[in-house]
Amino acid sequence: MDNDQVTLLDFWASPVGMRVRIALAEKGVKYEYKEQSLRNKSALLLEMNPVHKKIPVLIHNGKSICESLNIVQYIDETWKQSPLLPSDPYERTQSMFWANFVDQKIYDLKGKMIWTAEGEEQEAAKKDFVDCLKLLEGELGAKPYFGGGTLGFVDVALVPFYCWFHAYETMANFSIEAECPQLIEWCKRCMQKDSVSKSLADPQMIYNFAMKLRKIYRLSEQV
Numbered sequence: 024m025d026n027d028q029v030t031l032l033d034f035w036a037s038p039v040g041m042r043v044r045i046a047l048a049e050k051g052v053k054y055e056y057k058e059q060s061l062r063n064k065s066a067l068l069l070e071m072n073p074v075h076k077k078i079p080v081l082i083h084n085g086k087s088i089c090e091s092l093n094i095v096q097y098i099d100e101t102w103k104q105s106p107l108l109p110s111d112p113y114e115r116t117q118s119m120f121w122a123n124f125v126d127q128k129i130y131d132l133k134g135k136m137i138w139t140a141e142g143e144e145q146e147a148a149k150k151d152f153v154d155c156l157k158l159l160e161g162e163l164g165a166k167p168y169f170g171g172g173t174l175g176f177v178d179v180a181l182v183p184f185y186c187w188f189h190a191y192e193t194m195a196n197f198s199i200e201a202e203c204p205q206l207i208e209w210c211k212r213c214m215q216k217d218s219v220s221k222s223l224a225d226p227q228m229i230y231n232f233a234m235k236l237r238k239i240y241r242l243s244e245q246v
């Protein structure tokens with residue numbers, strides 16, 4: 024596999040892109056990182072993800088793989104060292120279930136929580152978000168990682184959002200640590216790993232970026 028050509032089309036602030044960076048780092052796969060503009064999409068991105076036209080996209084020996092969880096699963100099955108998904112079929116479905124839950128809830132609620140909604144609607148999104156984090160905290164239980172003793176698929180799916188928490192808390196005015204202290208302990212544990220800390224963006228830069236997006240959303244609503 025030494026002659027593999029691996030390229031990642033990504034955007035620095037993307038939590039779903041960070042999943043792929045973590046998985047590649049966990050496996051020790053060397054790759055070329057190609058930062059993409061999401062406002063002015065490259066011909067390569069449009070060619071490699073013609074359906075959704077979104078990052079992240081992994082290009083492995085000329086073939087493209089799209090959708091972050093799909094990509095992480097592909098990486099896990101292609102480079103077998105440090106497995107992320109359990110081999111037991113039932114355990115695998117449980118990992119997939121919780122990773123999909125992160126996508127459907129944690130990823131999707133951020134828009135309402137910090138950009139589009141205000142007042143009661145924002146409060147409802149915040150409550151929904153905290154409830155979902157608590158469910159995840161329950162699933163983690165007393166384990167060091169969702170994957171058990173080592174970083175697993177659900178850890179990779181969820182931990183990138185940690186660098187967005189500062190923006191969520193400041194923009195929606197609440198404390199995630201006060202609500203879910205064990206989950207924050209888990210975030211800090213994950214950050215001790217180079218594969219995670221080197222893949223996540225700086226929370227202050229994410230905050231500045233999120234504020235810029237908020238202005239754009241609110242201006243576009245006025246026209």
Ligand SMILES: N[C@@H](CCC(=O)N[C@@H](CS)C(=O)NCC(=O)O)C(=O)O
Binds near residue numbers: 040
């Ligand atoms: N479900 C997709 C989500 C991908 C996604 O939403 N990517 C965003 C960046 S975080 C994007 O490329 N947005 C550009 C657009 O929507 O045009 C995944 O997990 O890969």
